[in-house]
Amino acid sequence: MRRAIYPGSFDPITNGHLDILSRALRIFDEVVLAVARNENKAPLFTQEERVALNLAAIRDLPGHERVRVGCFHGLLVDYALTEQAATIIRGLRAVSDFEFELQLALMNRKLRSDIDTIFLMPKDNYTYLSSSLVKEIARLGGDVADFVPPCAQQALQTKLRQPRP
Amino acid sequence: MRRAIYPGSFDPITNGHLDILSRALRIFDEVVLAVARNENKAPLFTQEERVALNLAAIRDLPGHERVRVGCFHGLLVDYALTEQAATIIRGLRAVSDFEFELQLALMNRKLRSDIDTIFLMPKDNYTYLSSSLVKEIARLGGDVADFVPPCAQQALQTKLRQPRP
Amino acid sequence: MRRAIYPGSFDPITNGHLDILSRALRIFDEVVLAVARNENKAPLFTQEERVALNLAAIRDLPGHERVRVGCFHGLLVDYALTEQAATIIRGLRAVSDFEFELQLALMNRKLRSDIDTIFLMPKDNYTYLSSSLVKEIARLGGDVADFVPPCAQQALQTKLRQPRP
Amino acid sequence: MRRAIYPGSFDPITNGHLDILSRALRIFDEVVLAVARNENKAPLFTQEERVALNLAAIRDLPGHERVRVGCFHGLLVDYALTEQAATIIRGLRAVSDFEFELQLALMNRKLRSDIDTIFLMPKDNYTYLSSSLVKEIARLGGDVADFVPPCAQQALQTKLRQPRP
Amino acid sequence: MRRAIYPGSFDPITNGHLDILSRALRIFDEVVLAVARNENKAPLFTQEERVALNLAAIRDLPGHERVRVGCFHGLLVDYALTEQAATIIRGLRAVSDFEFELQLALMNRKLRSDIDTIFLMPKDNYTYLSSSLVKEIARLGGDVADFVPPCAQQALQTKLRQPRP
Amino acid sequence: MRRAIYPGSFDPITNGHLDILSRALRIFDEVVLAVARNENKAPLFTQEERVALNLAAIRDLPGHERVRVGCFHGLLVDYALTEQAATIIRGLRAVSDFEFELQLALMNRKLRSDIDTIFLMPKDNYTYLSSSLVKEIARLGGDVADFVPPCAQQALQTKLRQPRP
Numbered sequence: 001m002r003r004a005i006y007p008g009s010f011d012p013i014t015n016g017h018l019d020i021l022s023r024a025l026r027i028f029d030e031v032v033l034a035v036a037r038n039e040n041k042a043p044l045f046t047q048e049e050r051v052a053l054n055l056a057a058i059r060d061l062p063g064h065e066r067v068r069v070g071c072f073h074g075l076l077v078d079y080a081l082t083e084q085a086a087t088i089i090r091g092l093r094a095v096s097d098f099e100f101e102l103q104l105a106l107m108n109r110k111l112r113s114d115i116d117t118i119f120l121m122p123k124d125n126y127t128y129l130s131s132s133l134v135k136e137i138a139r140l141g142g143d144v145a146d147f148v149p150p151c152a153q154q155a156l157q158t159k160l161r162q163p164r165p
Numbered sequence: 166m167r168r169a170i171y172p173g174s175f176d177p178i179t180n181g182h183l184d185i186l187s188r189a190l191r192i193f194d195e196v197v198l199a200v201a202r203n204e205n206k207a208p209l210f211t212q213e214e215r216v217a218l219n220l221a222a223i224r225d226l227p228g229h230e231r232v233r234v235g236c237f238h239g240l241l242v243d244y245a246l247t248e249q250a251a252t253i254i255r256g257l258r259a260v261s262d263f264e265f266e267l268q269l270a271l272m273n274r275k276l277r278s279d280i281d282t283i284f285l286m287p288k289d290n291y292t293y294l295s296s297s298l299v300k301e302i303a304r305l306g307g308d309v310a311d312f313v314p315p316c317a318q319q320a321l322q323t324k325l326r327q328p329r330p
Numbered sequence: 331m332r333r334a335i336y337p338g339s340f341d342p343i344t345n346g347h348l349d350i351l352s353r354a355l356r357i358f359d360e361v362v363l364a365v366a367r368n369e370n371k372a373p374l375f376t377q378e379e380r381v382a383l384n385l386a387a388i389r390d391l392p393g394h395e396r397v398r399v400g401c402f403h404g405l406l407v408d409y410a411l412t413e414q415a416a417t418i419i420r421g422l423r424a425v426s427d428f429e430f431e432l433q434l435a436l437m438n439r440k441l442r443s444d445i446d447t448i449f450l451m452p453k454d455n456y457t458y459l460s461s462s463l464v465k466e467i468a469r470l471g472g473d474v475a476d477f478v479p480p481c482a483q484q485a486l487q488t489k490l491r492q493p494r495p
Numbered sequence: 496m497r498r499a500i501y502p503g504s505f506d507p508i509t510n511g512h513l514d515i516l517s518r519a520l521r522i523f524d525e526v527v528l529a530v531a532r533n534e535n536k537a538p539l540f541t542q543e544e545r546v547a548l549n550l551a552a553i554r555d556l557p558g559h560e561r562v563r564v565g566c567f568h569g570l571l572v573d574y575a576l577t578e579q580a581a582t583i584i585r586g587l588r589a590v591s592d593f594e595f596e597l598q599l600a601l602m603n604r605k606l607r608s609d610i611d612t613i614f615l616m617p618k619d620n621y622t623y624l625s626s627s628l629v630k631e632i633a634r635l636g637g638d639v640a641d642f643v644p645p646c647a648q649q650a651l652q653t654k655l656r657q658p659r660p
Numbered sequence: 661m662r663r664a665i666y667p668g669s670f671d672p673i674t675n676g677h678l679d680i681l682s683r684a685l686r687i688f689d690e691v692v693l694a695v696a697r698n699e700n701k702a703p704l705f706t707q708e709e710r711v712a713l714n715l716a717a718i719r720d721l722p723g724h725e726r727v728r729v730g731c732f733h734g735l736l737v738d739y740a741l742t743e744q745a746a747t748i749i750r751g752l753r754a755v756s757d758f759e760f761e762l763q764l765a766l767m768n769r770k771l772r773s774d775i776d777t778i779f780l781m782p783k784d785n786y787t788y789l790s791s792s793l794v795k796e797i798a799r800l801g802g803d804v805a806d807f808v809p810p811c812a813q814q815a816l817q818t819k820l821r822q823p824r825p
Numbered sequence: 826m827r828r829a830i831y832p833g834s835f836d837p838i839t840n841g842h843l844d845i846l847s848r849a850l851r852i853f854d855e856v857v858l859a860v861a862r863n864e865n866k867a868p869l870f871t872q873e874e875r876v877a878l879n880l881a882a883i884r885d886l887p888g889h890e891r892v893r894v895g896c897f898h899g900l901l902v903d904y905a906l907t908e909q910a911a912t913i914i915r916g917l918r919a920v921s922d923f924e925f926e927l928q929l930a931l932m933n934r935k936l937r938s939d940i941d942t943i944f945l946m947p948k949d950n951y952t953y954l955s956s957s958l959v960k961e962i963a964r965l966g967g968d969v970a971d972f973v974p975p976c977a978q979q980a981l982q983t984k985l986r987q988p989r990p
Contacts, residue, residue, distance in 0.1 A: 002497070002522065023611050027497065027522070027582055040796075074800045087522060092597070092614065102587070106619055106788035111802060116518050119587065119614035124455050124601055128271035136205075140239045142276060167332070167357065188446050192332065192357070192417060252357060257432070257449065267422070271454050281353050284422065284449035289436055290949045293766035301700075305734045307771060370961075404965045436953035441967060458601035466535075470569045472606060619785045623931035631865075635899045637936060662827070662852065683941050687827065687852070687912060747852055752927070752944065762917070766949055776848050779917065779944035784931055 002027075004118075005085040007034040007076050010050050011043040012152040013057045014134055016126035020091040023120050025063040032083050033058070035071040044135055044159060047071050056151035077112040088117040093127050167192075169283075170250040172199040172241050175215050176208040177317040178222045179299055181291035185256040188285050190228040197248050198223070200236040209300055209324060212236050221316035242277040253282040258292050332357075334448075335415040337364040337406050340380050341373040342482040343387045344464055346456035350421040353450050355393040362413050363388070365401040374465055374489060377401050386481035407442040418447040423457050497522075499613075500580040502529040502571050505545050506538040507647040508552045509629055511621035515586040518615050520558040527578050528553070530566040539630055539654060542566050551646035572607040583612040588622050664688040664778075665745040667736050670695050670710050671703040672812040673717045674794055676786035680751040683780050685723040692743050693718070695731040704795055704819060707731050716811035737772040748777040753787050827852075829943075830910035832859040832901050835875050836868040837977040838882045839959055841951035845916040848945050850888040857908050858883070860896040869960055869984060872896050881976035902937040913942040918952050 004024055010017060010033070024031045035050045045053065051071050058064045072079035080088060088108065090101050105117035122129070134147050138156040145153055169189055175182060175198075189196045200215045210218065216236050223229045237244035245253060253273065255266050270282035287294070299312050303321040310318055334354055340347060340363075354361045365380045375383065381401050388394045402409035410418060418438065420431050435447035452459070464477050468486040475483055499519055505512060505528070519526045530545045540548065546566050553559045567574035575583060583603065585596050600612035617624070629642050633651040640648055664684055670677060670693075684691045695710045705713065711731050718724045732739035740748060748768065750761050765777035782789070794807050798816040805813055829849055835842060835858075849856045860875045870878065876896050883889045897904035905913060913933065915926050930942035947954070959972050963981040970978055 026611065027613070075797065075802045078802075102616060103788045103790070103793065105616055107793055107797070109616075110785075110788065110806065111797070116521065117616065118522070121597060121600055121604075121612065124457055125275075127454055127457070128268045128275065130268070133268065133272055137240065137272070137276070142240045142243075146275065191446065192448070267451060270451055274451075281356065282451065283357070286432060286435055286439075286447065289952055292949055292952070293763045293770065295763070298763065298767055302735065302767070302771070307735045307738075311770065405962065405967045408967075433953045433955070433958065437958055437962070440953065440971065441962070458598045458605065460598070463598065463602055467570065467602070467606070472570045472573075476605065619787055620935075622784055622787070623928045623935065625928070628928065628932055632900065632932070632936070637900045637903075641935065686941065687943070762946060765946055769946075776851065777946065778852070781927060781930055781934075781942065 001029045002087075003030040003032065003083065003085040004028040004087040004089050005032045005034050005076075005080045005083055006089040007036055007072075007079075009038045009041060009043060009131065010035050010054055011038070011041075011045055011131050012050065012053050012134070012148060012155060014126075014129050014131055014148050014152070015146075016091065016093075016122045016129040018057060018061060018149065019122045019126055020089065020120050021058070021067065022061065022063070024089045025061075025066060028066075028087070030066050030068065031089070032085055033067055033069045034076070034079060034083075035069070036076070037071070037073040045155065049155065053152055053155055057149040075111065077108050077115050080115050081112065086115055088115060090117060090119050091122050092119045093122060093129075166194045167252075168195040168197065168248065168250040169193040169252040169254050170197045170199050170241075170245045170248055171254040172201055172237075172244075174203045174206060174208060174296065175200050175219055176203070176206075176210055176296050177215065177218050177299070177313060177320060179291075179294050179296055179313050179317070180311075181256065181258075181287045181294040183222060183226060183314065184287045184291055185254065185285050186223070186232065187226065187228070189254045190226075190231060193231075193252070195231050195233065196254070197250055198232055198234045199241070199244060199248075200234070201241070202236070202238040210320065214320065218317055218320055222314040240276065242273050242280050245280050246277065251280055253280060255282060255284050256287050257284045258287060258294075331359045332417075333360040333362065333413065333415045334358040334417040334419050335362045335364050335406075335410045335413055336419040337366055337402075337409075339368045339371060339373060339461065340365050340384055341368070341371075341375055341461050342380065342383050342464070342478060342485060344456075344459050344461055344478050344482070345476075346421065346423075346452045346459040348387060348391060348479065349452045349456055350419065350450050351388070351397065352391060352393070354419045355391075355396060358396075358417070360396050360398065361419070362415055363397055363399045364406070364409060364413075365399070366406070367401070367403040375485065379485065383482050383485055387479040405441065407438050407445050410445050411442065416445055418445060420447060420449050421452050422449045423452060423459075496524045497582075498525040498527065498578065498580045499523040499582040499584050500527045500529050500571075500575045500578055501584040502531055502567075502574075504533045504536060504538060504626065505530050505549055506533070506536075506540055506626050507545065507548050507629070507643060507650060509621075509624050509626055509643050509647070510641075511586065511588075511617045511624040513552060513556060513644065514617045514621055515584065515615050516553070516562065517556060517558070519584045520561060523561075523582070525561050525563065526584070527580055528562055528564045529571070529574060529578075530564070531571070532566070532568040540650065544650070548647050548650055552644040570606065572603050572610050575610050576607065581610055583610060585612060585614050586617050587614045588617060588624075661690065662688045662747075663690040663692065663743065663745045664747040664749050665692045665694050665736075665740045665743055666749040667694040667696055667732075667739075669698045669701060669703060669791065670714055671698070671701075671705055671791050672710065672713050672794070672808060672815060674786075674789050674791055674808050674812070675806075676751065676753075676782045676789040678717060678721060678809065679782045679786055680749065680780050681718070681727065682721060682723070684749045685726060688726075688747070690726050690728065691749070692745055693727055693729045694736075694739060694743075695729070696736070697731070697733040705815065709815065713812050713815055717809040735771065737768050737775050740775050741772065746775055748775060750777060750779050751782050752779045753782060753789075826854045827912075828855040828857065828908065828910045829853040829912040829914050830857045830859050830901075830905045830908055831914040832861055832897075832904075834863045834866060834868060834956065835860050835879055836863070836866075836870055836956050837875065837878050837959070837973060837980060839951075839954050839956055839973050839977070840971075841916065841918075841947045841954040843882060843886060843974065844947045844951055845914065845945050846883070846892065847886060847888070849914045850891060853891075853912070855891050855893065856914070857910055858892055858894045859901070859904060859908075860894070861901070862896070862898040870980065874980065878977050878980055882974040900936065902933050902940050905940050906937065911940055913940060915942060915944050916947050917944045918947060918954075 037047050054069045138144050202212050219234045299309050303309050367377050384399045468474050532542050549564045629639050633639050697707050714729045798804050862872050879894045959969050963969050
């Protein structure tokens with residue numbers, strides 16, 4: 001059984017993430033969608049909310065029965081080991097992505113040489129998509145229906161209407 | 166009548182911005198210099214102060230009678246529509262600029278397909294210039310007379326002498 | 331009257347070129363589609379053939395009456411001057427494009443400071459498109475109908491069936 | 496059965512290629528090492544020689560019984576289809592690699608949407624390695640024993656001692 | 661006497677920094693390891709702690725008697741002048757580094773034209789190394805013994821065990 | 826005595842090269858301006874002509890008595906060893922430069938670990954300058970007086986008037 005892990009902040013999950021996930025499911029038997037806690041980044045949604053959104057978002061995805069949504073704190077490679085996943089999946093959109101991802105991948109390889117990272121490309125019209133851009137647009141009152149699954153769209157509206165603590 | 170919008174934080178306006186503006190005035194009948202509120206970025210100057218600085222900075226610019234200084238909050242494409250500007254102007258200095266700008270431009274095109282973005286290059290010796298670098302130098306006591314118009318230089322001195330709230 | 335020049339090898343013209351041209355026509359009163367001779371690059375089509383393909387390709391483009399197809403040998407800025415075009419238009423797809431284009435634009439500005447270059451972005455799903463990639467695919471027997479206008483598709487087939495001199 | 500294709504010029508195969516191949520074998524059941532004809536690039540070794548070198552190079556690679564060395568002319572996606580490989584493997588070393596690879600991958604996806612490309616990173620000390628650099632060093636009399644498998648080293652010596660036709 | 665200055669946050673010093681320093685010592689008679697205050701970046705270690713770590717880290721470095729550890733606040737070029745250093749040394753790892761460093765170097769040259777910046781490359785397997793990545797790994801409980809000198813490793817453990825103010 | 830080597834094609838030498846050379850002379854006691862044969866690149870000037878042009882170009886450069894013009898065929902690191910130069914100097918203009926230069930520098934370090942490469946930046950208004958662009962402009966009849974020393978300008982005119990063999 002080939003299991004891969006697809007880690008991220010998913011704050012919130014976008015259609016670009018779902019696209020990468022679908023592609024990963026063609027290659028691997030199982031994919032763990034792993035939500036990082038990422039306290040440093042001051043996420044808009046709590047880790048629990050992000051896990052719930054991911055669960056809702058994949059409900060209609062073909063192959064979703066081979067996806068498990070998990071969450072972790074600590075080193076990604078340690079979590080991958082616990083989950084018996086030998087491959088880390090990352091999406092690549094732009095050159096700046098690429099450099100940072102390369103640095104992370106090399107570091108993770110150094111930390112545990114038996115876990116490898118592979119990169120997948122999202123659909124070309126998701127090139128401009130990022131969770132932060134989506135949040136910015138929602139915050140300014142723009143329509144994000146084309147960018148995120150319905151559950152995330154609703155969650156953004158609810159969250160941004162209420163004042164942040 | 167061809168109207169373009171040149172949006173930015175302008176915190177504060179630099180000689181690089183003025184150079185791009187001059188070039189835009191050769192192509193368009195009117196250019197709206199649009200100051201974004203950008204609360205997230207914790208600007209040094211308030212939006213009002215930045216509008217005032219922009220007004221002062223363009224006073225001696227050839228063609229300044231065809232520049233209007235505005236300010237906006239919300240989506241740039243909505244503001245462009247209000248101002249009846251079909252073109253967004255952005256300056257390009259470096260590769261990192263380029264990627265972020267491309268992402269923004271594609272997103273804006275997705276949000277409103279009838280508004281396009283064009284990129285202009287500043288003079289080669291403004292390549293290193295950015296508002297943040299100018300603020301950093303002023304904060305450390307350096308001389309910024311070569312980098313910003315006189316009004317911005319004075320404003321930086323006044324602002325940085327007084328303790329930030 | 332605002333006239334711009336859109337120079338290139340156009341060997342052959344692609345849907346990406348036509349997309350940039352359409353966007354330029356929204357900003358300028360007239361656009362000169364300027365075919366460079368480019369002997370050094372050993373083009374597949376002669377300069378005359380490329381001019382003819384460009385003429386055929388724009389026939390159904392909205393605003394084509396404001397496009398003039400020209401050709402030049404020598405410095406682009408000299409040709410722009412002859413054509414009374416004060417703006418050079420270039421498409422930007424990727425970072426590698428960007429760097430080379432920046433170098434060219436700075437050099438052209440140095441050669442003639444009153445002519446400026448602006449950059450436009452093609453549609454996101456034309457990001458991967460280039461004349462050389464299209465030629466390569468056609469050469470290997472692939473279908474290029476989605477990438478070039480019908481006239482260029484036909485010309486590629488005819489040209490590649492006959493042995494190159 | 497999960498089969499992937501790892502295409503390239505392999506002119507000649509380097510330790511960097513072998514490193515990528517080993518990583519691919521951890522993910523896929525079978526990998527087809529596919530030697531492109533690449534007449535345009537004027538390769539140093541003929542396609543037959545390159546196939547032979549690849550066969551010799553993988554002899555001692557763990558998992559080599561799951562590697563098949565093939566060769567193709569024409570579109571890569573067509574060859575992948577013939578080989579029933581749904582995934583294309585490419586190594587990523589640098590930003591310039593990345594952009595070109597992205598363009599190719601998007602084009603291949605456009606040509607056949609059911610075939611996807613994944614990117615793997617070689618070991619960090621193979622970052623500087625490329626077939627062309629290895630050929631250049633061998634041509635200038637340098638020692639390439641650290642960069643290519645023994646068979647390729649020998650072949651380079653033999654080939655470069657004899658005058659090119 | 662040729663003196664150079666190697667400025668940075670050094671929060672904390674890594675093996676990559678020490679590698680660059682060793683290379684600089686082959687070229688210059690003296691190198692000033694200059695710790696910037698960097699209040700804006702909210703460093704993990706105080707400037708005093710970072711100076712102390714640098715002193716401890718270089719103790720066993722060949723040529724350490726030609727290194728002086730200093731600290732500065734204000735413009736780097738002013739400090740370089742005080743230290744009579746005509747050359748600024750910076751390490752280059754990746755493209756994103758490169759762009760930012762280029763901008764800084766051009767700005768510093770503008771501020772004082774008699775001080776030049778040179779760039780050195782760390783060992784290839786330090787490409788992925790950065791102080792922030794090291795801090796992140798230590799924070800998540802990972803082992804950083806391969807990335808920083810022993811004194812920095814110990815300091816990270818002590819600092820991260822105690823709650824941040 | 827600190828000796829560095831500044832290698833290149835110098836086909837022909839430009840003001841950008843001279844600028845880098847001047848900066849190198851502030852750091853090193855002696856600089857060897859090393860003209861590579863570069864048969865593969867089909868240079869416009871023979872190696873002998875390029876050596877002669879370099880000699881003429883540096884005649885009025887302050888510090889020229891500390892420059893030696895040499896030429897080499899074979900591996901750069903071998904030539905550096907012969908010349909007892911422990912440092913290779915390279916100019917950096919753009920990101921694409923950077924990647925290729927990094928690859929070369931890592932390879933050279935691998936070939937001989939006691940020779941290091943340092944990178945210098947030319948003046949900002951030489952960013953767009955390259956020998957190939959200068960040749961292209963001269964070929965098209967443009968004026969290159971601002972880009973190359975007078976001897977190179979004259980040599981370009983003479984060379985380009987006579988038909989290439």
